[in-house]
Amino acid sequence: MENIAIEQEEGEQDLFEHFNIVVDKGQSLLRIDKFLMHRIVNASRNRIQNAIDAGNVLVNKQLVKASYKVKPLDEISIVFAHPPRDTEVYPENIPIDIVYEDDDLLVVNKPAGMVVHPGFNNYTGTLVNALAYHFEKLPTLPGNDGRPGLVHRIDKDTSGLLLISKNEMTMTKLAKQFFDHSITRKYLALAWGDIEKEGRIEGYIGRSLKNRIVQDVYEDEEKGKWSVTNYKVVERLHYVTLICCQLETGRTHQIRAHMKHIGHPLFSDANYGGDKILKGTTFTKYKQFVANCFELMPRQALHAQTLGFVHPTTKQYMEFEAPLPADFESVLVKWRNYASQPQS
Incomplete structure (x- = not known):
């Protein structure tokens, strides 16, 4: 059996899942996308392909393509968005202060007092409930059930900027930036x-x-x-x-x-x-x-106050600032x- 270590980061800013896999000595040559699909629970081939395309899969610390053949004792690192949650999200007509929006993402200025996502004792009135109403086409992303679009979060009583993704590729690439600590916060x-x-x-x-x-x-x-x-x-x-x-x-x-x-x-x-x-x-x-x-x-x-990142599609650095409430x-x-x- 492979040595598989799972590191789930879930802080104010980080909502992602990190796997480290050391391939078994007896492993035969196999495409990495097929290998990972059979080794990681809830990892569809599409989800794995997106992670590879986003540069979130490393073998022996090197970027690889989906066609790479896994070899014995390879060390594989992969970053996904957060694992699935059981919380169902109900759309609610709650105003959202949108600082920036395009086809891939939006930047929101969250007021103090608003919970970011549903959870124990906070099933309604959250930012995610508001997103579900205002953006009906915003997907509940694979690997991020109950938290559509979220790549990070801030505390209920902290005000300020949050980054929301609109599709799985954007989510995957932004999750990698958070994992690499390259986001400006x-x-x-x-x-x-x-x-x-x-x-x-x-x-x-x-x-x-x-x-x-x-x-x-x-x-x-x-x-x-x-x-x-x-x-x-x-x-x-x-x-x-x-x-x-x-x-x-x-x-x-x-x-x-x-x-x-x-x-x-x-x-x-x-x-x-x-x-x-x-x-x-x-x-x-x-x-x-x-x-x-x-x-x-x-x-x-x-x-x-300040949030900066490299746009997943344009590759341009973007930075936003929210005035004090x-x-x-x-x-x-x-x-x-x-x-x-x-x-x-």
């Missing part, structure tokens, strides 16, 4: 404290042992998946700092977990301790000021006003 975040000018946060992100709804950062690779966030200070606002975070990986809650890990939780992030006054004075006036900010933005101060902008204005006043 920049987030604006407001974090507690006075942060160093720039930095790089690394570690293995995995589910917290104390609270299963949050993620922790570990040094042990057995406890999580490798993650990297680079950040730069955009604006200092006394007790909080506006930063730009650029992702190299896309793990669940990556920025939120990373910022807490270095002692600077995101402002108003209840799950990661940012919904309390972590820096500042003990004066009642200050406490009321922060409480007003929390009321204006009762969610983590995180916005997916009103709640985030309002809180920034309040902090700017506060920071401009003499501090006692």
Whole structure:
């Protein structure tokens, strides 16, 4: 039997499936598309052909064609979109803020509070429900059942840009870009404290042992998946700092977990301790000021501002930017006003 390792990436940004296969010593020569079709569950020949055409299949780290004959001890790597889900999607007439659209894909500006795809306790009102209504011809892609067109995602209470594919080839090629970490993803975040000018946060992100709804950062690779966030200070606002975070990986809650890990939780992030006054004075006036900010933005101060990628068809690099939503902008204005006043 072949040695088959399956690595399923499903973070804020990544929705794909990675197979590593070491061919058995006794394997006879066989076309790679036929070989993979018989070795991978739910992998149709068309799905495999699309992966090969998109450059998502490597043998001994080299690109191959569908006609390549598999040989004993070949090392095969293949990237697919996410494996099937059982969730049925019901179309709903929900407005969508479309930033860009063509025959292959669209870029959507998701509001805070909207769940990206159906799941436990969130079977309706999601972006996918909205897509199913507004784009009746948008396919439920093979390998991505229940999540038509999704190649990545962001948290419910994070606002900003998402990339949606309209056909399987686009999905396959974009999934490869996410897998290769070649997508440009920049987030604006407001974090507690006075942060160093720039930095790089690394570690293995995995589910917290104390609270299963949050993620922790570990040094042990057995406890999580490798993650990297680079950040730069955009604006200092006394007790909080506006930063730009650029992702190299896309793990669940990556920025939120990373910022807490270095002692600077995101402002108003209840799950990661940012919904309390972590820096500042003990004066009642200050406490009321922060409480007003929390009321204006009762969610983590995180916005997916910039998204860049190589278009699967035109091969041209495209980059989009979404302005800060009103709640985030309002809180920034309040902090700017506060920071401009003499501090006692």
